[in-house]
Amino acid sequence: MELRQLLALLWRRRALMAWTFVAIFGGLLAITLLCETQYVASAKVYLYHSSAKATLLNRVSLDSPMVSSASLTDTERATYEDLAVTVPVLRPVIAELDLRRKRKSLQVLEYVPFVRLVVDRFWPRLGLRPMTYEELTNKSLVHVLFPRPYLKAAMMEDSDILEFSSSASSIRLAMELANAAARSFVARESAMRQDECRAVAASAARELPEAKARYEEALAAQQEVRRTEKIVDLTSEGQQLVSRYFTLSADRDANRLSLIRAQGMLTNVRAQLAKRPEFRKTSEATQRSTLIDSVKLTLRDLYLDLAASKARLTAEHPAVKEIENKIAEAKKIIKGEAQKVFGSETVSTDPTWNYLSERAAEYASQVAGYECQDEAFATLLAGVEKKAEAFPGRAAASALVAARVDANQTFLSNLNQMEAMAKAGEGMDLSIAHVVESAELPGKIDDYMRPKLSLMLAVGLVAGAFLAVVAALASAWTDATVGSREALAEAGTRVLGAAPRRDLPARGQALRRLREALFPAGDAAAPVVVIAGADDADGDAPGLAFDLARAVARGGARTLVVDADLCARRPGAPETPDASHPHGFLAGLAGLPPGPGLAEALSGEVALDAVLVPGPEPGLFVLPAGRELAFEDADRLMDGPRLGETLAVLAGRFDRVLVAAAPLSRSGDALAFGRAGAVVLLVAGLFRTPARAVAEAAEACRAALGREPASVLSGVPADDLSPREQWRALTARLRRERSARRA
DSSP states (O other), X not given: OOHHHHHHHHHHTHHHHHHHHHHHHHHHHHHHHHSOOXXXXXXXXXXXXXXXXXXXXXXXXXXXXXXXXXXXXXXXXXXXXXXXXXXXXXXXXXXXXXXXXXXXXXXXXXXXXXXXXXXXXXXXXXXXXXOOHXXXXXXXXXXXXXOOOEEEEEEOTTSSEEEEEEEESSHHHHHHHHHHHHHHHXXXXXXXXHHHHHHHHHHHHHHHHHHHHHHHHHHHXXXXXXXXXXXXXXXXXXXXXXXXXXXXXXXXXXXXXXXXXXXXXXXXXXXXXXXXXXXXXOSSTTOOOHHHHHHHXXXXXXXXXXXXXXXXXXXXXXXXXXXXXXXXXXXXXXXXXXXXXXXXXXXXXXXXXXXXXXXXXXXXXXXXXXXXXXXXXXXXXXHHHHHHHTSGGGHHHHHHXXXXXXXXXXXXXXXXXXXXXXXXXXXXXXXXXXXXXXXXXXXOGGGGEESOHHHHHHHHHHHHHHHHHHHHHHHHHHOOBOOSHHHHHHTTOEEEEEEOSSSSHHHHHHHHHHHHHHSOTTOOOOOEEEEEESSTTOOOHHHHHHHHHHHXXXXXXXXXXXXXXXXXXXXXXXXXXXXXXXXXXXXXXXXXXXXXXXXXXXXXXXXXXXXXXXXXXXXXXXXXXXXXXXXXXXXXXXXXXXXXXXXXXXXXXXXXXXXXXXXXXXXXXXXXXXXXXXXXXXXXXXXXXXXXXXXXXXXXXXXXXXXXXXXXXXXXXXXXXXXXXXXXXXXXXXXXXXXXXXX
């Protein structure tokens, strides 16, 4: 499509574009002016791993990944984003600031001018209710029309900075909201780590008495063996058994420490879950899963097989890898089943509940694994003890007792150290989050207002112009009207030409060409031409018939133009400037006084000669429609015998007879004239008449008359006024109105 064609298409649909632009631009402007102004603020929290804190947490196995990197992983970034907008973080913020929101019924009333000003001045607490967590963190289109305090948190791109962004009805409240959320997040993150340390310390404290008892028992057994048995050197095989026992004991004790830590973490998470309403609703939260018990038996056997395989094979052997994969799959099954047990049938969209449920299931699978390993180690150690005690001289037994003492002493020492480190962590600030930028009063408050008038005006201009063009193009694409002479030909008509709708010199020339096409030179016959619109959408058929009759009369032919639309003024008829004339369209166009016409002549009330009126051109006569008839009465006259007789008389008296009939979409009058020997000329308005209506009218002519109708296109692109002509017409109308008011 050329630029000129595109501009012409847009200019032709300028009214649609104007309405679209006004709707978009005016809507955004109205929202900007009517909606309550909101102010935005932000506070930033920096998340980084301190090496000192990482070392302490690593000693109690709470945060081992921190040691390797100071920056956050993608998983940690996503986790902290979710944590920042959870209930434990935001509930203290709502309580601290006493956040409230206006009821929607009051906000609707505040759209009335001056109501908001009066309410804020005299009843500032009217219609306020406490905000909920969901209202503070959820935002939608309703939020634009009915604003309320809002808070969101997101990690800044390519950095470990968590930004809290808030909006409120005042800049001070927005600042307080962002800062309070940042402080609450830091406090909650620190409290979570302190709770984890407290849980590990409690778990270690519960295990300490039993560890001390085992150590004292092993020490007493060693003293008894030394008192009763003679110590001798061990054989090579016995040394291997003792070394094997010591290694297994060390692995078992390390596993027990991990088990104690996992049990402590599981206890902590369960305690947090127990405070959630979703946990209280569940019916299976305290039940034990039989599937977990059965999988744990399998897991214990797998650990025994793994230990036996590692004693014979390398760690990279396929058999060892296969067993490890089975162990990982078993733990995955336990985690999934534990998640069902903790969550039961309750489905929650609360990120806090989902986060705690995930952690509880993870710790449950870890505890199951450590417990199975502990049972496997007990079985292996019992086997080694049995082999060692079978050696002669009780030499291996003495060494075995010493190994037991060393193992229990090491375990007790590690357990005490873990408890001490966990207790130290309870009183320390272990948070990796630090507020690095608090929300402060900006120097230019206008930049922090939402909606911003200048921005919304710019958006309205751009969006309005863009959507206006889109609407025009969409309208053109979906336009089913006749847009060219080719479209008329495709509809099954014989196109004779096109005539402008406006009263221009070009219209006179077009009508002369149409006259020559209808009445070729040398044709002495006096044909009758019926001019009818294909559809009611275009009302130019009577005007075209009258102007064509004037052109024919100027050519020297004795011409008669007949108004055959006897019910043109019925309810629902198209409104035109001449439709209000009491005796039809042509009477108004010719400036004739009221009087009888075709209706009276066909009914026999008056003679035909009495209703033939001279027109404004020499040789031109007009036969008006006459009195107004009902639709049924008009059909009765058109189907009567007098129509053919009257048409024959008129054809004998005049050289050319042009009949303006009703549109074919609502009447068959044109077909009745066609059966009487007239040529049917269909009039289709450019970008007005549907192409389907033209095709249906042409098909009706072929079916009734057995021949193809002629057609003419009413309207050309030049009909559209240029911008200069539009401006002149507007100023002329304003001057006329001003003169009329003065008069």
